[in-house]
Amino acid sequence: MHIRIATIASAALLATGLGLAGCNPNTTSSTGTTAPSAQAAAASASASATTVPSLVGLGLQTAQDTAQAAGFSNLTSHDASGDGRMQILDRNWKVCDQTPSAGDRADDDVKIDLGAVKLGEPCPNDAPPTTAAAPSPTPTTHAPVVHHTAPGNGSTSSGKSGSSGTSTSGGTATHHTESPVAPGDGATAQCNDGTLSYSQHHQGTCSHHGGVAVWYR
Structure with a gap:
């Protein structure tokens, strides 16, 4: 009789323990998975973010x-x-x-x-502004100075605007447009028609030859 009562009491205690384990929301199974209540709490925290x-x-x-x-x-x-x-x-x-x-x-x-x-300041992580490279300067070209040549006859000649040149026999004479040079024979001016004037006064010089083109002195 005593053995039967002890058996009944042990069974009752075992059933009570199993019931408590089933009601524990933090119980972890033997496989290591979290109870559904913990997963729900994590999902709720994520939803609140x-x-x-x-x-x-x-x-x-x-x-x-x-x-x-x-x-x-x-x-x-x-x-x-x-x-x-x-x-x-x-x-x-x-x-x-x-x-x-x-x-x-x-x-x-x-x-x-x-x-x-x-405002108006660059951020530290901003890329520096890019500047376009300055174009290379275009080289300046000068038109060549053209010197007119005429057949030489071995004599020294003078042209308009005080140009003068020296020719060699069988060669060419090059005329330079530089400062007027007197012919060397006492001429004081060259008229517009190419003639030379030996007047000692400016007034009236080359009056019949189109006026003075170049004064030598």
Whole structure:
């Protein structure tokens, strides 16, 4: 009789233990899998995360407003140039970088840090502006000076505008348009028709020959 009562009591205790184990939401099976209640809790935490908006390129004040509208209120900012300047007037600064990055999933209490520089300043990670190479200067060409030649006759001749040249027998005479040179025979001027004047006064010189072309003295 005593043996039967002990057997019944042991069976009752075993059944009670199995019932408690079945009601434990954190029970892990022999295969190591998490109970469905833990998986549901993880899924719920993931669902509560929010996508971090893209704030780079916005004015600092606009970026803060955008982050707050997305549900993030724990915001801070720093001088991206490294000079340690305070962002006193947020509207005078622009965002160069952000942490966490845009598109990350985070809880709404995560701290978003914005690196900013003043408006008109380049961001540290901006590529330097490219400058077009200056075109090579076009070489300047000068028209060649043409010297007129005439058959030589072994004598020295003078032409208009004070040109003079020396010819050699059988060669050519080259006339240069340089400063007037007197013929050497006392002429004081050359008239427009090519004749020479020996007048000692300028007034009236070459009056019958079209006027003076060149004064020699």
